[in-house]
Amino acid sequence: MMPLGLSAAELALVGATFLASAVEIVEAYTIVLAMGLTRGWRSTAAGAVAALALLAVLTVVAGYTILRLIPPSLLQLVIGTLLLIFGLQWLRKAILRSAGRKALHDEDAIFVTEVEAAQAAPVRTLFGLDWFAFVVAFKGVLLEGLEVVVIVLTFGITADNIPLAAVGALLAIVPVTILVILVRGPLSRVPENSIKYVVGLLLTTFGTFWAIEGLGLFATGSESLEWPTGDLAIAIVLLGWIVVSRILISALRDRDSPLAEAEVAP
Amino acid sequence: MRYLAAFFRFWYEFIVGDDWRIAAGVVGVLAIGALATRAGYAEPALTLTLFAGLVAVFALPLLADSRRS
Numbered sequence: 116m117m118p119l120g121l122s123a124a125e126l127a128l129v130g131a132t133f134l135a136s137a138v139e140i141v142e143a144y145t146i147v148l149a150m151g152l153t154r155g156w157r158s159t160a161a162g163a164v165a166a167l168a169l170l171a172v173l174t175v176v177a178g179y180t181i182l183r184l185i186p187p188s189l190l191q192l193v194i195g196t197l198l199l200i201f202g203l204q205w206l207r208k209a210i211l212r213s214a215g216r217k218a219l220h221d222e223d224a225i226f227v228t229e230v231e232a233a234q235a236a237p238v239r240t241l242f243g244l245d246w247f248a249f250v251v252a253f254k255g256v257l258l259e260g261l262e263v264v265v266i267v268l269t270f271g272i273t274a275d276n277i278p279l280a281a282v283g284a285l286l287a288i289v290p291v292t293i294l295v296i297l298v299r300g301p302l303s304r305v306p307e308n309s310i311k312y313v314v315g316l317l318l319t320t321f322g323t324f325w326a327i328e329g330l331g332l333f334a335t336g337s338e339s340l341e342w343p344t345g346d347l348a349i350a351i352v353l354l355g356w357i358v359v360s361r362i363l364i365s366a367l368r369d370r371d372s373p374l375a376e377a378e379v380a381p
Numbered sequence: 382m383r384y385l386a387a388f389f390r391f392w393y394e395f396i397v398g399d400d401w402r403i404a405a406g407v408v409g410v411l412a413i414g415a416l417a418t419r420a421g422y423a424e425p426a427l428t429l430t431l432f433a434g435l436v437a438v439f440a441l442p443l444l445a446d447s448r449r450s
Contacts, residue, residue: 192411196407196408196411197396199407199435200396200397200398200403200404200407201396203403203407203439204398204399204400204403206439207400207403207439207443210443211443216447261395262395323432323435326407326411327411327414327428327431327432328428330411330414330415330418330431331418331423332415333415333416333418333419334418334419334421334423335421335423340418340423340425340427340428341425341428342425342428342429343425343426343428343429348428352432355432355436356436359436359439359440362440363440363443363444366444366447367443367444367447369447
């Protein structure tokens with residue numbers, strides 16, 4: 116029996132959206148913290164809340180529109196392809212960072228840059244808000260959240276459960292917020308690259324499975340293509356991508372690089 | 382016009398990212414898969430062949446880049 120009565124597929128759905136959301140929230144908090152501590156919390160919080168509201172509306176409207184306008188057979192192919200491209204991008208960056216060929220996402224450095232920009236910008240009030248703090252917080256949360264919306268929609272639509280996918284993403288807000296309150300600064304010690312590696316593997320695996328199944332759209336009868344072992348193929352595909360990524364990390368590792376001490380994926 | 386260009390640049394960077402070869406490779410492999418399926422090769426073995434194709438279009442550019450640098 117799975118926890119909370121969820122099936123294995125539903126747990127994977129919640130886990131993937133939770134992890135993807137957690138990483139993006141950590142990045143968004145760096146910007147929000149820099150604005151809040153430098154320019155005040157009222158305008159910063161207003162910008163962040165406005166962006167969250169827009170993201171919620173986007174999720175509902177886009178989800179509803181996609182489900183109504185795109186036939187199910189085409190949906191599987193389109194969503195699988197989008198997820199696959201997204202997942203491979205995440206995986207590529209995680210592999211390059213683990214191999215020491217790309218600098219890690221440095222939350223401390225980003226925080227310092229944002230604080231300097233906030234201190235240098237003149238104060239301009241609009242609708243009673245510090246416009247600079249509002250816009251920077253709004254853009255930061257919106258851009259980081261957009262990736263989460265795509266992941267929630269793609270996973271949610273394919274699993275036929277957008278609300279559960281959204282719950283996974285929203286749940287991530289709680290632990291990250293608690294950590295931010297405890298640390299009172301940017302979360303530079305969160306193993307972002309390891310989380311991105313895991314999320315990249317999950318997105319790539321499900322993207323591979325669904326995109327290839329969706330090619331059945333072009334077959335006579337337009338039925339999904341069958342993987343040799345049915346749904347068990349998801350585990351095989353996951354294992355395949357894990358092996359490929361480990362080989363690539365090992366082959367690409369640059370021991371002379373100043374980034375050689377980079378955080379290695381789990 | 383500037384806003385339109387910025388709009389398309391945003392979505393290009395959002396979906397395609399900083400290595401266009403990933404998106405091009407994925408679309409290429411799936412296009413071949415679509416042609417094979419259309420031609421009647423909708424066998425389970427095709428799924429594994431396409432999976433191998435996706436691995437190749439992802440791994441080969443990464444390895445080629447590392448050789449050059």
